[in-house]
Amino acid sequence: MNNKTSARQKIRYRIRKKVSGSxxxxxxxxxxxxxxIYVQLxxxxxxxxxxxxxxxxxxxxxxxxxxxxTSKMVGAAIARxxxxxxxxxxxxxxxxxIYHGRVKAVAEGAREGGxxx
Numbered sequence: 001m002n003n004k005t006s007a008r009q010k011i012r013y014r015i016r017k018k019v020s021g022s023x024x025x026x027x028x029x030x031x032x033x034x035x036x037i038y039v040q041l042x043x044x045x046x047x048x049x050x051x052x053x054x055x056x057x058x059x060x061x062x063x064x065x066x067x068x069x070t071s072k073m074v075g076a077a078i079a080r081x082x083x084x085x086x087x088x089x090x091x092x093x094x095x096x097x098i099y100h101g102r103v104k105a106v107a108e109g110a111r112e113g114g115x116x117x
Contacts, residue, residue, distance in 0.1 A: 012096035019093050020044045028078065028090040028110065028117065030103055037071045037102055039078045039110075041090065050085060053077040071102040075109020082115055092117045 001009070021027030026041040038054040055061065055070045060077060063070070082090065090110075097103045111117075 008096035010096075015093060015096065019091050021091050021093075023050075025089045025091055026050055026082075026087060027093045028115070029093045030095050030097065030106055032095075032097055032102055035067075037067070037074055037106060039074055039106055041078065041082055041085075041087065050087070051078060051081040053081060068102055068105045071105035072109035072112075075106040075111075076113040077109075078106075079110045079113020079115045083113070088114070089116045 019027060021042050021044045023043045023045065026043050029040045029042055031038045031040075036055040038052070038056075040052045041050040042048070043050055053060075053074050055067075055074050057077065060070060060073050063073065082088075092107060094103050099107070107117075
């Protein structure tokens with residue numbers, strides 16, 4: 001692992017010590033690759049993924065645009081899926097990424113979609 005990756009991993013472990021999700025209030029975990037962004041609603045008590053959304057889904061991938069705009073659509077998509085499951089409140093897990101740019105756009109999209117965190 002290079003220096004940047006190991007530094008993010010340390011930050012990630014530090015965040016995960018404090019942030020945990022349940023079935024009532026799941027953890028909204030973000031993974032950011034160079035091209036795409038993925039989000040999951042995770043129940044840490046059972047270790048299951050309740051819902052997931054990504055920029056590779058057909059309806060989101062069909063809309064070409066900047067990655068920040070796509071990330072906002074992913075946030076709205078996860079909020080919509082959470083609403084179908086009856087989930088209103090979540091715990092945001094930025095996974096060691098800086099709360100800026102695409103990660104911030106996901107959070108804003110989820111908030112606009114009706115999630116509280």
